[in-house]
Amino acid sequence: MNIDSIYNGIVLDHITAGKSMQIYQDLSLDKLDCSVAIIKNVKSRKRGRKDIIKIDQEYSVNLDVLGYIDPEITVSIIKDGKTIEKKKVELPEQLVNILKCKNPRCITTTEQGIDHIFRLADPATRTYRCIYCEEDRKIK
Amino acid sequence: MxxxxxxxxxxxxxxxxxxxxxxxxxxxxxxxxxxxxxxxxxxxxxxxxxxxxxxxxxxxxxxxxxxxxxxxxxxxxxxxxxxxxxxxxxxxxxxxxxxxxxxxxxxxxxxxxxxxxxxxxxxxxxxxHPTQTLTDLLTIQREKGKLGNLTIGFCGDLMFGRTVHSLIKALSRYDNIRYILISPPELRIPDYIRVEILEKKNIPYMEVESMEQVISELDILYMTRVQRERFFNEADYVRLKDTYILDTDKLKSAKSDLSILHPLPRVNEISTKVDDDPRACYFRQALNxxxxxxxxxxxxxxxxxx
The missing domain is CATH 3.40.50.1370 (Aspartate/ornithine carbamoyltransferase)
Known part of the structure; x- marks a missing residue:
């Protein structure tokens, strides 16, 4: 299967197989009016299978969202047909308005219009805590 | 600021x-x-x-x-x-x-x-509840003359007891504190205290259900109320509210210099007869x-x- 190379845009590579649709939705890529290619189950030497997303325009990607969904992803910025920058994403220190606290006693359940903020408590177990009530959330 | x-x-x-x-x-x-x-x-x-x-x-x-x-x-x-x-x-x-x-x-x-x-x-x-913590620390310091080298028992609602969470956190920075956590299984301390404070700092603690089993080991007994307002289910509150009642009989096996603290208000968890025991510090604590x-x-x- 052939997918055209992009000239100016972004390639999200090494996505864990099966996670590309979640990334498509969480980054709201459906709202872009350029070509977006989702390539699933590509053979990978390192990981057996992987997904790839190609976005055919300049786009400021939210690395925190990517790091939260899948810290294995690499982001390549393409300009004039050449890779000008490659970034590895990491588990972000802080997640803003990505998770919502499930603790019914937390102030975020009643206060409107505030940022829902989680801080990384333990990278080994991928555990975040709500900054307000400290309820934990383990990221699968 | x-x-x-x-x-x-x-x-x-x-x-x-x-x-x-x-x-x-x-x-x-x-x-x-x-x-x-x-x-x-x-x-x-x-x-x-x-x-x-x-x-x-x-x-x-x-x-x-x-x-x-x-x-x-x-x-x-x-x-x-x-x-x-x-x-x-x-x-x-x-x-x-x-x-x-x-x-x-x-x-x-x-x-x-x-x-x-x-x-x-x-x-x-x-x-x-950090200002209750300052109150508790002042009380411990005035009653014991120190803030380290103590065995402290926390008893009652350790899940929703904010004074307990705050005091455990504050005392975790003093030397040689040993915690004995006395509660029913449903009201044990939350993970953000157990994991983030006690386990991460390797602080010795044990969790037990019986007050009688450990009261003789304690330098401080910090009693708490089971708080009706924290339960979504009244039946759970009724089932758990009188799990621990400190009375003069139980105090017989306690140390003579035990300090009994309670953030108050008290409901049934400390018998009023204990108030006359010099080891009861909770009204002095309120003044502090x-x-x-x-x-x-x-x-x-x-x-x-x-």
Missing amino acids: RHLIDPMDLSVEEIDGLLKLANEIIAHPEKYSEVCHGKKLATLFFEPSTRTRLSFEAAMMELGGNVLGFSSADSSSATKGESVHDTVQVVGCYADIIAMRHPKEGAPLLASLKSPVPIINAGDGGHY GKYVRMALIMTMLGLIPG
């Missing part, structure tokens, strides 16, 4: 300074009677309170300052749907410092992000609360004389 939201917002040195100042106020209250003249404390209590609110108000009055505020959400614009954000920004126009109690966890932290004046967390749901809050208000307003 400094706020006091979490007991760890204060360093050990700052806590030592506050306790020293509180002891100085106890010894010479007249020296401090006009320190806060012309200053106003707002007490925003979205949840009922007797000791905490009145001790804050008494503290400010004894410092020569004034007090304004409300004692329940029903008598504030919260009933009209006003947000915590807006409330503190408005009250910050009228007061120099705010003490806030709120049933929702994290409300004082949220308030501190917008407030133009210092916020003191006077209790947020089952989360933290006023002095340590005087020290805190002065410090946060930058008004320490000399």
Whole structure:
């Protein structure tokens, strides 16, 4: 299967197989009016299978969202047909308005219009805590 | 600007300074009677309170300052749907410092992000209660003469007991503290205390269900009330409320210099007959609360004389 190379845009590579649709939705890529290619189950030497997303325009990607969904992803910025920058994403220190606290006693359940903020408590177990009530959330 | 939201917002040195100042106020209250003249404390209590609110108000009055505020959400614009954000920004126009109690966890932290004046967390749901912690530390220091080398038993509702969470966190920075956590399985301490404080710092602790089994080992017994207002299910509250009742019989096997603390209010968990035992410290503890809050208000307003 052939997918055209992009000239100016972004390639999200090494996505864990099966996670590309979640990334498509969480980054709201459906709202872009350029070509977006989702390539699933590509053979990978390192990981057996992987997904790839190609976005055919300049786009400021939210690395925190990517790091939260899948810290294995690499982001390549393409300009004039050449890779000008490659970034590895990491588990972000802080997640803003990505998770919502499930603790019914937390102030975020009643206060409107505030940022829902989680801080990384333990990278080994991928555990975040709500900054307000400290309820934990383990990221699968 | 400094706020006091979490007991760890204060360093050990700052806590030592506050306790020293509180002891100085106890010894010479007249020296401090006009320190806060012309200053106003707002007490925003979205949840009922007797000791905490009145001790804050008494503290400010004894410092020569004034007090304004409300004692329940029903008598504030919260009933009209006003947000915590807006409330503190408005009250910050009228007061120099705010003490806030709120049933929702994290409300004082949220308030501190917008407030133009210092916020003191006077209790947020089952989360933290740092000024009760200062009260407890002052009481332990005055009763025991030290804040380390102690075996402390916490008994009752350790899940929603915010005073317990705050005190465990604060004491985790002192040497050689051993915790015995006495509770039914449903009311054990939450993970953010067990994992983040006790396990991460390798602090010795044990969890037991029987008070009788461990009472002889304790230097301090910190009793707590099972709090009806924290349960979504009344049946659970009724089942658990009288799990532990400290009485004179149980105290027979305790150390002669045990100190019994309780943040109050008490319901049934300490028999009134225990009140006459010299080991009962909880009313002295309530008095200490006023002095340590005087020290805190002065410090946060930058008004320490000399």
